[in-house]
Amino acid sequence: MAKWSLSSDFSLIRNPSSVWSYGSKPTGHHVAGIFSLFTHLEQEPNGHDEIVGWFGIDNSWYIHGLSVYYNTKPTNVIMGPITFPGNSVAMHPADDGRFSVVRFTTPKDGNYVLDATFAHIDKCALNTGVYIIYNNLMTLWEIDLAGPEDSKSFKTTDKGISIKANEPIDFIVGVGLDNNYVCDMTLARVDIHLLEDQPGFPIIAGSIGFVLGISISAILFYIYKRYRENRRNANVGYQVIN
Structure with missing residues (x-):
């Protein structure tokens, strides 16, 4: 049975890497918006170089906030009000409303089981929007995280969902109901497996x-x-x- 994990598979070298891509979608267009790849990986510059992030060409640490972050250590890292669990991925939207996106591209036709959990990891968290979008067409899940440590999970049935090869599934974090990007650092745990021999x-x-x-x-x-x-x-x- 083929399996993929956003955390275990996280790439520090290339983007895209295998089935995973890290990037963004434009403000207000989390469903059909054009997906833009992040271009470079940077370490946190102020003493927490174990935390890295993929950024776009116009972005870096503490500029727009927009990134997909990763804790390279197996233990928790506390960075101000934010606690990064060990070897975890976190996502943050931009100050201009752009969405942070992790894209999974299916390698072959089949039934895929999706298991995802999103959680606030910033002590000052208010509202954050979370979305799962299939093939730039269909919203599979849409929720709003509200307040510190709020956590929500999504899982398909054990039979999964039928998907064609090379179709994308986007896991997205946005500003949420308060339309404010501050304190929106959101943990993203995503596990996917392909049901073989249907x-x-x-x-x-x-x-x-x-x-x-x-x-x-x-x-x-x-x-x-x-x-x-x-x-x-x-x-x-x-x-x-x-």
């Missing part, structure tokens, strides 16, 4: 073949039976005439 299609195909086989056999038997009856009636008629 029985659905083979079972359906097999059932159809079985039913068709029975139907064809019944039709052939009926034709043969009518043929035998017609032969018998013809023979009887011939004997009566003679």
Whole structure:
């Protein structure tokens, strides 16, 4: 069974990396907005270099806030009012309303099970919007985190959702109902796995073949039976005439 984890798979080298991409969407367009890749990774410059972030070409630490952050240590790191759990990913929207986006691009057709949790990790947190968008078309989930340590989770059914190869699923953090980006640092835990060897299609195909086989056999038997009856009636008629 193929599995992916946003935290375990986080790349410190390239973007995109495998199925994951880090970037942004424009203000007010979290669904169909154009996805822009972040271009460079930077360490926190004021004594917490274990915390890194992917930024866009117009952005850096403490400029617009917009980034996807990562704690490279396996233990918690406290940075002012923010507590970064060990080896965790956090997301923060921009001061101009742009959305922070982690994109998962499906490598093949199949049923994918999504399991995601978002939580405030800033002590002064107020409102933050969280969204999961499928293929730039459909909102799978939309919630608002409210207050410090607020946490919300989303999970598909165990059967997952059917997705074609190379279709994106965007995990998004925005400014929320208060329209204020301050204190919106949000933990993002995302785990995805692909259900292998799906029985659905083979079972359906097999059932159809079985039913068709029975139907064809019944039709052939009926034709043969009518043929035998017609032969018998013809023979009887011939004997009566003679």
